[in-house]
Amino acid sequence: MDKRKFLKTATTLAGAALAGPLLQCNPKKQEMQSTEALYNWAGNLQFSTTQLHQPKNLDEAVNLVKELPKLRVLGSRHSFNSIADSEQHLLSTTRLNRLIDLDKETRKVTVEAGMKYGDLCLLLEKEGFALHNLASLPHISIAGSISTGTHGSGMENGNLSSAVAAIEFINGNGELVKLSRENDPAFMGAVVGLGAIGMLTKVILDIEPSFDMAQVIYKDLPMQALKDHLTEIMGAGYSVSLFTDWTSENINQVWVKKRSNQNGEFDFPLELFGALPFEKAVHPVQSMSAESCTTQLGETKKWFEILPHFKMEFQPSAGKELQSEYFIPIEHAYEAISSIQEMAKEISPLLFISEIRSIKADELWLSPCYKRDAIAIHTTWKQEIPEVMEILPKMEARLAPFQARPHWAKLFTISPSELENRYPKLNDFRKLVQEHDPKGKFQNHFMEENISVNA
Known part of the structure; x- marks a missing residue:
């Protein structure tokens, strides 16, 4: 896998690395597509397009997915490789960041996919509730974190994706799809979905009393x-x-x-x-x-x-x-x-530092902890x-x-052949992608190279 294709030398990024975060914080620029170069959080990757769309509600997001021929979705831009890159269009979840519902009886919270964990924590604590775990940084978006199997630590704690009870997403046909842990077998393949089955719009998470x-x-x-x-x-x-x-x-x-x-x-x-x-x-x-x-x-x-x-x-x-x-x-x-x-x-x-953590096994198809308790280096x-x-x-x-x-x-x-060996449900995931994105609207070079979505 040739990561060098997307990695830019650090010497060229002294001023440009802040372009992405500044764009997200400027309300005037949120109303238009970007014409500036876009970078990930670390500044090591320049996205292949400047066409950034920031829908402010579900209707706008659905219309954009229907209209745009190829796209990928951005959260807090905390990926270090080209998984979220697109050569045509990028959709940001920055403005889709509301708490929709908190059900105290069932201990479930429903949020828009662009909400950051740190913001959700404050809202939950006010109501006397908590999440089971958090990653090292609270600044990351919920959708991006669960879609890539991001985690905290703890011998009895699953990754952040393991707290997901249901998801809603716009698939490649522009359809709104809802899957739940309780009712849909495909749910286990869709949660750690790598942005390949569609644009996450809502997430329902398990919560517990504050501690x-x-x-x-x-x-x-x-x-x-x-x-x-x-x-x-x-x-x-x-x-x-x-x-x-x-x-x-x-x-x-x-x-x-x-x-x-x-x-x-x-x-x-x-x-x-x-x-x-x-x-x-x-x-x-x-x-x-x-x-x-x-x-x-x-x-x-x-x-x-x-x-x-x-x-x-x-x-x-x-x-x-x-x-x-x-x-x-x-x-x-x-x-x-x-x-x-x-x-x-x-x-x-x-290096700056290495960290070693433990994560409990789960049943999510593309989770790095699928069916095995793990140590992460x-x-x-x-x-x-x-x-x-x-x-x-x-x-x-x-x-x-x-x-x-x-x-x-x-x-x-x-x-890719080794990834195939190490993820036993990879072929089932490909079928799920083809079902929800038959024309490859959400696919990019990373997905084609590593997942072989068109195989």
């Missing part, structure tokens, strides 16, 4: 401790993340997020298999300020103030980074981590594009014995 949380960060966990105690370490809290730069025999940081018990208390250990708590707040990249990070040091906060790593009120970096992520069956986690540790001298000069790279694209195949070769599945919206070079 309190606290977070403690431990330092210098011996890597060897993972060999015999990995499930205990990853299960030390409701959500646990390991951060490492691979330069030593220790995990740099262990972020342990706990829910309060029935007495409103937390039982953080004084020591975690040799790792001791930090006495001050820290950033995953320890040289950076922790100001943007969520509350640490065991202070009690609400769920949405702890589950992400970063606060909603702080705008995440405007770019200058790349990301890759691979999902490995949890029973092979230590072997996989050790195999990457052996590449430390090659990896460390190119995520890496935030410096924006040194040729060097990163050269090292990814080496990492993938080391992870191949464990049938590693890539995050769909991050950088990878795994061949």
Whole structure:
């Protein structure tokens, strides 16, 4: 897969990387198509068209889907590869961001697909409700996140897509389609849909009563401790993340997020298999300020103030980074981590930090956690594009014995034939795409190359 076709050198993006976010925030420009170059969140990818449409309601979205010959849908532009690219037209969900209904009895919330998780959290908390989990950043859109299998962490927590109870989308024929977990077998194929079956317009999510949380960060966990105690370490809290730069025999940081018990208390250990708590707040990249990070040091906060790593009120970096992520069956986690540790001298000069998280298995066809509990090895790279694209195949070769599945919206070079081997429901997904988009209105180079939608 030739990602270089779409990746632009970082030196050309100093001013342009902010074009996308500025466009979304300017009400005057929301009324017209863009004539400026469009970039993803990180600035490493320039979209192949400037034709950006931003419907403000469902009727406008349906009409645009019917009228436009080829298109892809954009959320918060947090993809690092060309999955959302189009050579003709782009539809943004930015203005489709309303809360439609909150059913307290059934514990379901219905939102428009463009709503961001951080905004939904505030609305839910006002009504005394919560989501089961959140990703590292609360700034990402709901539709884009569930469509690519994005996740948080926790041995008993499925990815964000696993909380979806029903979806509504406009298919390639311009028809409004509704699928639910309860009534439609095709639902399991449509949720992590990669934007290929149509434009998501509404999402119904499971919710639960609001809860309190606290977070403690431990330092210098011996890597060897993972060999015999990995499930205990990853299960030390409701959500646990390991951060490492691979330069030593220790995990740099262990972020342990706990829910309060029935007495409103937390039982953080004084020591975690040799790792001791930090006495001050820290950033995953320890040289950076922790100001943007969520509350640490065991202070009690609400769920949405702890589950992400970063606060909603702080705008995440405007770019200058790349990301890759691979999902490995949890029973092979230590072997996989050790195999990457052996590449430390090659990896460390190119990265900011790597994060290791656990995710519970699900039944969603193209979820990286389909039918297997997983450990995800995520890496935030410096924006040194040729060097990163050269090292990814080496990492993938080391992870191949464990049938590693890539995050769909991050950088990878795994061949289409290998993707076929690792996703047993891929052919069923193709049939679903052909049913809802027979003329290929929503297909692009990424889909044709990696999914073989026309096969």
